[in-house]
Amino acid sequence: MPDGTGTIDGFEAEAELRRQGLAPLAWKDSLAAIKAKLSPADMERFSRAHKNFVAYRSESTLTRFYDTVFTLGLHREVNGYRFARLAAVLSDALAEIPSGHSILDVGAGAGFMSAALLRHRAPRSYVAYDPVPAIRDELAAQGLSLLPHPPPIAPDSPFDVILCVDSLGEINSDDDGTLLRPDGATPEELPVLLEQRYGFAHKLAAWKPYLAPEGRILLWEPFAYPEAFQAVALQLETSGWKSQVKSRAPGRNHLEIRLGP
Numbered sequence: 001m002p003d004g005t006g007t008i009d010g011f012e013a014e015a016e017l018r019r020q021g022l023a024p025l026a027w028k029d030s031l032a033a034i035k036a037k038l039s040p041a042d043m044e045r046f047s048r049a050h051k052n053f054v055a056y057r058s059e060s061t062l063t064r065f066y067d068t069v070f071t072l073g074l075h076r077e078v079n080g081y082r083f084a085r086l087a088a089v090l091s092d093a094l095a096e097i098p099s100g101h102s103i104l105d106v107g108a109g110a111g112f113m114s115a116a117l118l119r120h121r122a123p124r125s126y127v128a129y130d131p132v133p134a135i136r137d138e139l140a141a142q143g144l145s146l147l148p149h150p151p152p153i154a155p156d157s158p159f160d161v162i163l164c165v166d167s168l169g170e171i172n173s174d175d176d177g178t179l180l181r182p183d184g185a186t187p188e189e190l191p192v193l194l195e196q197r198y199g200f201a202h203k204l205a206a207w208k209p210y211l212a213p214e215g216r217i218l219l220w221e222p223f224a225y226p227e228a229f230q231a232v233a234l235q236l237e238t239s240g241w242k243s244q245v246k247s248r249a250p251g252r253n254h255l256e257i258r259l260g261p
Helices: 013-019 027-037 040-055 059-071 075-080 083-096 112-121 133-141 190-198 200-205 226-237
Strands: 102-106 125-129 159-165 211-220 241-249 252-259
Touching (some): 040 059, 059 075, 075 083, 083 211, 083 252, 200 226, 226 241, 226 252
Parallel strands (some): 102 159, 159 211
Antiparallel strands (some): 211 252
């Protein structure tokens, strides 16, 4: 349980991330660390991949950007910019997930969440999935069990928990960031607009067979206001899910999603 300092059963998320070699960095400091590490040609390669992904978010630009990041060994520098976000999500995930569960980590990225959950929650099984080849190589090097890409239609056995940490909404058509703001749409418009621009219900449909009957999907996205999650939950209900918003602190929201009746 959380204590007065935000610690979960003695777990300190920031200390865990530092143990894994991550440090908090402003974006300008991340870029400076990346520049210091790379040759001019590799810095140009990184900058081009990053600009393309920011300008046009698609599966191909995402793959090229993260392939570049992991091929060049920049995942700690890039994730230093996300240090506070990762620490908050990790704290909330540890509070949500008991020991001994089977876990599928969708969009596992650099494996910081995987390493922490394996260390502190002793899951019965832990399987990571990521569509980016260089990320899969990194996760395999860490000794994680991997789900192939593309994933099979159905798993050998379903999972108690499916984690989706900032992974389903990264490719979206909200180019101007309208829906990241509380005033970006009316409450009536928001559920449909979120599905049109982010497609959470569409993306989650592929993972339905992977969820045990009493299992849960825990979904984090960087929406700072709970109304966005409530709108996603409302839209998911039309696709056969049950979901509720969990908020452990202002701006720290996620969805708990279960199979519907």
